[in-house]
Amino acid sequence: MTLRFCSFSSGSSGNCYLVKTDKTALLVDAGISGKKIWNGLEKTETPIENLEGILITHEHSDHTKSIRVLAKKEKKLRVYANENTWNHLKEAGSPEQRQIFKTGDSFLIGDIQIKTFSVSHDAVDPVGFSFSKGERQLCIVTDTGYICEELLDEMRTANLLVLEANHDVDMLKIGKYPWFLKQRVLGNQGHLSNESAAKTLVRLLKDEKQKRQVLLAHLSRENNFPQMAYQTVKNILEEEDYYIGKDIELNLLLRDQLSQVYDV
Numbered sequence: 001m002t003l004r005f006c007s008f009s010s011g012s013s014g015n016c017y018l019v020k021t022d023k024t025a026l027l028v029d030a031g032i033s034g035k036k037i038w039n040g041l042e043k044t045e046t047p048i049e050n051l052e053g054i055l056i057t058h059e060h061s062d063h064t065k066s067i068r069v070l071a072k073k074e075k076k077l078r079v080y081a082n083e084n085t086w087n088h089l090k091e092a093g094s095p096e097q098r099q100i101f102k103t104g105d106s107f108l109i110g111d112i113q114i115k116t117f118s119v120s121h122d123a124v125d126p127v128g129f130s131f132s133k134g135e136r137q138l139c140i141v142t143d144t145g146y147i148c149e150e151l152l153d154e155m156r157t158a159n160l161l162v163l164e165a166n167h168d169v170d171m172l173k174i175g176k177y178p179w180f181l182k183q184r185v186l187g188n189q190g191h192l193s194n195e196s197a198a199k200t201l202v203r204l205l206k207d208e209k210q211k212r213q214v215l216l217a218h219l220s221r222e223n224n225f226p227q228m229a230y231q232t233v234k235n236i237l238e239e240e241d242y243y244i245g246k247d248i249e250l251n252l253l254l255r256d257q258l259s260q261v262y263d264v
């Protein structure tokens with residue numbers, strides 16, 4: 001029974017991921033329309049009765065806007081978030097549906113083991129998640145302005161890593177965003193640039209034992225292009241003598257597009 005991953009949409013305009021085994025299905029965030037989420041579940045042949053919960057990374061609307069609708073529609077669905085995040089998500093789901101974890105907690109839902117950890121973002125208590133089943137591990141790190149040593153450790157053992165490559169720094173600087181927003185995105189509590197994503201991968205590859213699969217995620221519409229994200233990462237990897245296909249598998253998750261279903 002493999003662990004599988006699919007992105008229903010990834011980017012500043014809305015995020016929703018599916019993590020599943022044959023028995024259990026979980027959503028990470030619900031920042032796209034309910035209609036698109038149902039469509040994603042249908043296309044990935046995910047039985048609705050397997051859907052046990054939605055895990056929330058942080059309160060920003062590109063991650064949360066459909067929680068209320070989904071919780072209302074599926075009464076047995078549990079919604080998992082830490083307490084600070086819940087305080088910003090008032091009225092989402094009934095009291096029975098609300099599940100509270102502490103950042104740093106590990107817990108089991110169905111047959112999927114989950115670990116939560118802090119990321120660096122301008123939200124009240126933003127988190128990333130690791131999912132494991134048997135020996136296989138998936139790690140999701142987006143919405144973070146900075147990768148500290150602890151965060152790097154969370155990613156180290158992941159077979160499939162979903163990593164933010166939000167923007168190209170030059171494109172952001174010359175772009176039309178107002179000054180305060182540019183500062184926000186570029187800051188330590190903003191978003192990870194293509195270049196920082198690449199440097200993170202280089203650090204991980206230095207003590208890599210096996211080839212891992214990486215999906216670049218949460219690309220900005222204004223300040224990035226899929227081809228630019230891919231090429232920037234490829235170039236930086238090659239400068240360090242790491243090659244796509246040989247040392248690492250690299251793909252992109254796109255906005256408003258269902259990805260393929262990846263085996264972790």
Ligand SMILES: [Zn+2]
Nearest residue numbers: 012060062143
């Ligand atoms: Zn976001």
Ligand SMILES: [Zn+2]
Nearest residue numbers: 058060121143
């Ligand atoms: Zn955010």
